[in-house]
Amino acid sequence: MARFVLNRALKxxxxxxxxxTATFFLLRLLPGDPTTLMVExxxxxxxxxxxxxxxxxxxxxxxxxxxxxxxxxxxxxGISFRQIQPVTDILLDxxxxxxxxxxxxxxxxxxxxxxxGVYAAAHRGRWPDKLLQxxxxxxxxxxxxxxxxxxLVYLGAKLGWFPIGGAVDPDTRGAAxxxxxxxxxxxxxxxxxxxxxxxxxxxxxxxxIDVLGEDYIRAARARGLSGRRRLWKHxxxxxxxxxxxxxxLQLGTLVGGAVLTETVFAYPGVGRLIYEAVxxxxxxxxxxxxxxxxxxxxxxxxxxxxxxxxxxxxxxL
Amino acid sequence: xxxxxxGRARRWRxxxxxxxxxxxxxxxxxLNEDNGASGESAAGDAVLRIGxxxxxxxxxxxxxxxxxxxxxxxxxxxxxxxxxxxAKKAPELAKDYTYxxxxxxxxxxxxxxFTWTDGKPVVADDVKFSAESIxxxxxxxxxxxxxxxxxxxxxxxxxxxxxxxxxxxxFAEGVGFWMSVVPKHIFEAAGDLSKFPNDSNWVGAGPFVxxxxxxxxxYVMKRNDKYPLAPGGKPAVSKVEYRLYPDVNTMMLALRNGxxxxxxxxxxxxxxxxxxxxxxxxxxxxxxxxxxxxxxxMNNKDLAKQEVRQALSMAIDxxxxxxxxxxxxxxxxxxxxxxxxxxxxxxxxxxxxFDPAGAKAKLTAAGYSDGNGDGLFDGLELGVACDQSxxxxxxxxxxxxxxxxxxxxxxxNECVERNTxxxxxxxxxxxxxxxxxxxxxxxxxxxxxxxxxxxxxGINYNLLKSPEIDQLINDAAGTTDTAAFxxxxxxxxxxxxxxAYLTPLYVENFQFAYNASKFGxxxxxxxxxxxxxxxxxxxxxxxxx
Numbered sequence: 001m002a003r004f005v006l007n008r009a010l011k012x013x014x015x016x017x018x019x020x021t022a023t024f025f026l027l028r029l030l031p032g033d034p035t036t037l038m039v040e041x042x043x044x045x046x047x048x049x050x051x052x053x054x055x056x057x058x059x060x061x062x063x064x065x066x067x068x069x070x071x072x073x074x075x076x077x078g079i080s081f082r083q084i085q086p087v088t089d090i091l092l093d094x095x096x097x098x099x100x101x102x103x104x105x106x107x108x109x110x111x112x113x114x115x116x117g118v119y120a121a122a123h124r125g126r127w128p129d130k131l132l133q134x135x136x137x138x139x140x141x142x143x144x145x146x147x148x149x150x151x152l153v154y155l156g157a158k159l160g161w162f163p164i165g166g167a168v169d170p171d172t173r174g175a176a177x178x179x180x181x182x183x184x185x186x187x188x189x190x191x192x193x194x195x196x197x198x199x200x201x202x203x204x205x206x207x208x209i210d211v212l213g214e215d216y217i218r219a220a221r222a223r224g225l226s227g228r229r230r231l232w233k234h235x236x237x238x239x240x241x242x243x244x245x246x247x248x249l250q251l252g253t254l255v256g257g258a259v260l261t262e263t264v265f266a267y268p269g270v271g272r273l274i275y276e277a278v279x280x281x282x283x284x285x286x287x288x289x290x291x292x293x294x295x296x297x298x299x300x301x302x303x304x305x306x307x308x309x310x311x312x313x314x315x316x317l
Numbered sequence: 318x319x320x321x322x323x324g325r326a327r328r329w330r331x332x333x334x335x336x337x338x339x340x341x342x343x344x345x346x347x348l349n350e351d352n353g354a355s356g357e358s359a360a361g362d363a364v365l366r367i368g369x370x371x372x373x374x375x376x377x378x379x380x381x382x383x384x385x386x387x388x389x390x391x392x393x394x395x396x397x398x399x400x401x402x403x404a405k406k407a408p409e410l411a412k413d414y415t416y417x418x419x420x421x422x423x424x425x426x427x428x429x430x431f432t433w434t435d436g437k438p439v440v441a442d443d444v445k446f447s448a449e450s451i452x453x454x455x456x457x458x459x460x461x462x463x464x465x466x467x468x469x470x471x472x473x474x475x476x477x478x479x480x481x482x483x484x485x486x487x488f489a490e491g492v493g494f495w496m497s498v499v500p501k502h503i504f505e506a507a508g509d510l511s512k513f514p515n516d517s518n519w520v521g522a523g524p525f526v527x528x529x530x531x532x533x534x535x536y537v538m539k540r541n542d543k544y545p546l547a548p549g550g551k552p553a554v555s556k557v558e559y560r561l562y563p564d565v566n567t568m569m570l571a572l573r574n575g576x577x578x579x580x581x582x583x584x585x586x587x588x589x590x591x592x593x594x595x596x597x598x599x600x601x602x603x604x605x606x607x608x609x610x611x612x613x614x615m616n617n618k619d620l621a622k623q624e625v626r627q628a629l630s631m632a633i634d635x636x637x638x639x640x641x642x643x644x645x646x647x648x649x650x651x652x653x654x655x656x657x658x659x660x661x662x663x664x665x666x667x668x669x670x671f672d673p674a675g676a677k678a679k680l681t682a683a684g685y686s687d688g689n690g691d692g693l694f695d696g697l698e699l700g701v702a703c704d705q706s707x708x709x710x711x712x713x714x715x716x717x718x719x720x721x722x723x724x725x726x727x728x729x730n731e732c733v734e735r736n737t738x739x740x741x742x743x744x745x746x747x748x749x750x751x752x753x754x755x756x757x758x759x760x761x762x763x764x765x766x767x768x769x770x771x772x773x774x775g776i777n778y779n780l781l782k783s784p785e786i787d788q789l790i791n792d793a794a795g796t797t798d799t800a801a802f803x804x805x806x807x808x809x810x811x812x813x814x815x816x817a818y819l820t821p822l823y824v825e826n827f828q829f830a831y832n833a834s835k836f837g838x839x840x841x842x843x844x845x846x847x848x849x850x851x852x853x854x855x856x857x858x859x860x861x862x
Contacts, residue, residue: 032740043461044774050455054511082374082383084514093532149566157570164570165562170535266562268533275563276371280383281736 004309012302019294020072020287024065027283033057034081034281055081055283068287077291078284082277087288091270095292097167098269101261102254104185105192109254110247113197114236117204121239122231124209132201139198144257148191148264155187162187165266188265192257196250203246207239214238241312248304252297362555363860365836367850368568368577369559372532376515378497379447379456379504388581388850389536389559390497393521395439397425398493399853400758402603404657404843406490409546409853410439410498410522420484420797425493427475430545433500435520441471446501448479448492454511461774462491462762484795486802487759494758498522524552524856535560547856554836554858569830572598578836581850583827586646586709592830599833601849603841604657607754608650608824609710611701611717612778613817617748619697624683626817628676629749630669632724633717637671639823642712646828650821652810653767654760657824657843660803661760663810669820676724687725698727702747704739705732713822714751745780753825756846760806765790768809768818779818786812837861 034055035048052058077087120132156164169180212235220230259271270289277285369388375381378390397411411425431439448469451459465481503520507513519527524547525538536559542551560577562568571577573595592598613620620626639647648656651666685694703710711732718728741747757763766775769790770782793805829841829849838859839849
């Protein structure tokens with residue numbers, strides 16, 4: 001097991017390094033530089049040179065890269081070009097909001113997805129199953145911003161049931177603030193869950209149907225175990241294993257989806273920070289945000305693999 | 318039994334872990350605990366809520382380049398001059414300005430009743446320090462406007478003299494309008510101002526000063542009780558709160574729902590009608606300083622020919638574009654100066670009429686032919702670049718492509734992502750550029766920036782090298798006599814039009830939406846950069862009733 005963990009950790013570190021390197025060079029391969037956006041009006045070559053020097057962009061690319069890696073090893077993500085503040089501070093300011101949004105959506109997808117998937121599998125071929133299949137296939141076609149905008153317009157603006165922007169009413173304190181927080185979370189979370197739920201439940205249903213056809217389930221039936229016990233205890237325990245991988249991947253999709261959701265709902269997370277930093281070509285912020293997202297996804301996948309290995313010892317072999 | 322206990326213990330551990338994670342998350346979020354501003358105010362005091370699109374990226378007004386930053390920072394740091402709704406410069410911190418020494422010295426006379434919020438008066442030394450810092454650290458776009466400055470003097474508390482290497486007619490207008498004045502006694506201590514974030518303990522002298530900034534959510538400004546340009550000596554509104562809505566559609570919903578009272582951004586022409594049935598929302602309409610246009614790359618062998626540029630100008634149906642793309646909410650232009658500058662707009666110039674047959678005849682006369690009979694001139698194939706995030710211009714390029722085909726000109730749509738577009742434009746890697754200028758506060762700066770070949774920092778996207786234009790621009794730039802200056806500008810308009818260096822398309826009307834049932838008194842400025850969110854405008858706002 002120790003060898004498996006070490007092997008997985010090394011792969012995770014390698015993946016993160018590739019993500020860091022790719023992000024660094026891809027951003028710089030894009031046409032223009034941070035001064036490109038300052039063309040409205042006069043800018044002398046001296047001014048441009050001064051700005052590039054301030055940003056450290058006057059150095060050869062490889063030197064910039066080495067220096068960036070050196071700083072990263074010291075935990076320094078650099079200084080934002082536009083905000084003149086440490087990227088770490090900026091990210092830490094926004095990260096909790098994204099974790100909250102993506103975390104709640106993730107847990108809700110699982111909490112609601114499992115019973116739906118199990119119910120559909122238990123009623124295979126009947127109308128609840130057909131309904132789920134339609135919902136699952138439709139879920140693949142749904143686009144987060146479209147769903148978000150629909151919820152915003154109808155439930156937020158037209159019916160006035162939920163706030164249409166922000167994360168918490170700034171004028172609230174104490175318990176009222178927590179209630180306001182939950183109230184503000186409903187629509188962004190709903191838009192993420194609606195998109196993720198169908199495909200997740202459908203995958204679980206398919207796995208469960210496969211498992212329910214296995215010999216050991218038939219043996220359990222022969223032993224006289226009740227249908228509910230066969231389904232939930234023996235079936236689900238085995239069917240959920242492949243769905244674990246999907247959960248890991250879903251976390252990445254959720255974080256990506258949060259970029260779009262946060263923009264529509266004016267939610268103050270990392271997603272919106274990325275949206276703004278792209279427009280400003282703020283390399284350090286973009287690099288920091290992408291690295292953080294990469295770490296989130298890689299760690300989530302590594303944990304999923306480990307959990308998989310714990311639950312299914314054959315993986316470790 | 319032991320199995321049950323273990324199961325329970327596991328569940329408890331999981332619950333505790335989840336709770337701790339949630340608590341950590343929420344404490345990280347702050348959840349209003351550390352926020353100094355409550356948003357509540359004493360009875361009778363009004364809070365004006367404004368929708369903005371992005372966070373403040375830089376609190377240092379000398380360095381900031383963002384439009385949305387300026388909405389907040391301009392309310393805090395005074396400028397010598399402001400621009401009024403007719404695009405004329407009006408006094409702000411400076412009462413007036415004069416030129417001495419044959420135009421080589423610009424002298425500003427300051428008001429003596431502006432004070433910083435820490436009680437110190439705003440004096441000439443603050444202006445001198447601000448300008449010298451910009452020059453020293455080459456900060457922001459103002460640095461280019463100070464190119465001619467050789468020295469700055471502050472002989473007394475209310476006089477600032479800028480000594481110039483050569484006369485430049487709109488120097489005072491440009492610097493007066495664009496340069497923020499910062500408190501020397503605060504900023505001097507920061508050392509290198511290019512690295513000064515100025516992100517706390519704000520001291521300002523505008524009508525409002527920042528009180529708290531909650532990144533990603535809101536910025537709260539409190540009233541400066543001693544702002545001389547507000548009726549009664551202080552703004553009627555006690556606080557201004559900026560709330561963030563990155564998506565303009567969400568911002569419109571927020572205005573309709575009463576979450577905000579004013580949209581900082583203009584309402585898109587296509588969306589303005591959605592407010593028509595809402596009795597509480599009013600729209601203020603103003604013209605614009607900038608305009609949409611086609612610019613031709615003079616390094617292209619075909620576009621270097623005057624006949625080709627003129628034919629292209631005749632191959633675009635501007636009137637139809639205005640009615641279909643902008644729902645008629647724009648004005649057609651003829652010369653290269655926005656008509657809002659009434660003193661400089663050459664009204665004798667007429668736009669090139671849409672005439673595909675005439676354009677075809679012009680190109681035939683210039684030696685182009687259609688050998689294969691496909692209706693298009695052989696070898697005349699041009700790309701039109703634009704910023705694809707500008708929905709109006711993307712549509713313009715499509716319509717231009719269709720109408721130019723009728724004139725036998727094949728155009729390719731090369732609209733791309735904004736940064737790529739700007740980069741290509743800057744590097745001259747395009748044939749025709751369809752874009753929209755933002756703010757030109759005076760025609761001389763505009764002409765100098767766009768056509769003067771010896772201005773390396775300019776935005777001469779034509780890559781024009783015309784000794785005639787250079788001479789005309791340099792001659793006008795040194796003319797401090799107002800009437801003679803206007804005549805010279807109008808003459809440059811004429812030459813640019815005849816040469817068709819650019820085809821001006823339209824100048825948009827901007828519409829700004831606000832909740833008229835709660836507030837009134839806004840003063841709109843002719844630019845989406847300023848709109849109704851200027852220091853002067855915010856100081857005039859009054860609660861209704």
